Structures are given as C-alpha cells and as structure tokens.
Amino acid sequence: MHKLLAFLFLAAISSVHAGELSVDTRCLSDSKKKINLEFRIYTDSDIGWVGGQLRYRQSEKYIQLTYKSTETLREVEDRPWEFQHTWLEILNGAITGKYEMVSQGAIIYKFTYTNETTGKTVDISNETYTDKTGKCTWANA
Secondary structure (H helix, E strand, O other), X not given: OHHHHHHHHHHHHHOOOOOOOEEEEEEEEOOOOOOEEXXXXXXXXXXXXXXXXXXEOOOOOOEEEEEEEEXXXXXXXXXXXXXXXXXXXXXXXXXXXXXXXXXXXXXXXXXXXXXXXXXXXXXXOEEEOEOOOOOEOOOOO
16 A cells, blocks of 8 residues: 555656546445455546556455456436446456446446456445545445
C-alpha cells in the first residue's frame, strides 16, 4: 500500500500534464457473504490513466490490478450505456486472474473473478456500501 501511494505521489508531482486523481471505491460480496472485497479504481482523465487494486476483507494487503479493456455491451438511448470492464490480477509479476465488471452508469450489475490457472469463475456482484470515511462496512457479513 505504501509503495502504491509513493508511486502515485511521485507520478502526480512529476507530470506537468497530470490532473486530479479520482478514486472510486466499491464494496462487493458473493451471495453467501463469504467473499467480501474492496475494489478501487484510480483515474486521471487529463492523461487518460486508469489503475486499480482490490483487497479481500480478511487481508490487509491490496492486489494490483491492471486495466485491460472496456467493451460496449448496449447503447441505451437517453440513459448511460452498458459496459463490460476487464481488469487483470497481477501477483509476483504474473497474471493470476481476471475481474470483469458489467456496469451502467454508477450501477454494477455483475462482477466476477476468473482464476487464470483453474478457469473457475466466482460471482461477487452484491454491492454493499462504504462508511463516511470511504471504507467498506460489509454489514451483516
């Protein structure tokens, strides 16, 4: 976590063209509330940079995510379009999994994890809320 913050700080002060970094934090669980994770998206729209990380509830460490792609699934007239965003999980320099998120505006309809080795997919689509400080609460989890 400290390395990521140091990197973001250095990147922000070293680039004349960089704008304000925005952070979108989402808290997600599986249907049985056995899997709980905090998903963060970092965006600098001035330079077109997107980064991400996530942390499972039982862990103190964040997993680095690399943004791969966004695909338009449905163009809806007079409403936000529906997109599928793909993120790659990076551990020890290797791709170990893939997270896919289907969203329309601020609403997440589907969030899945696929293990690169086994091919097993887990649905983690139940969104919960953050507290006033932006931390995941996972009420009743």
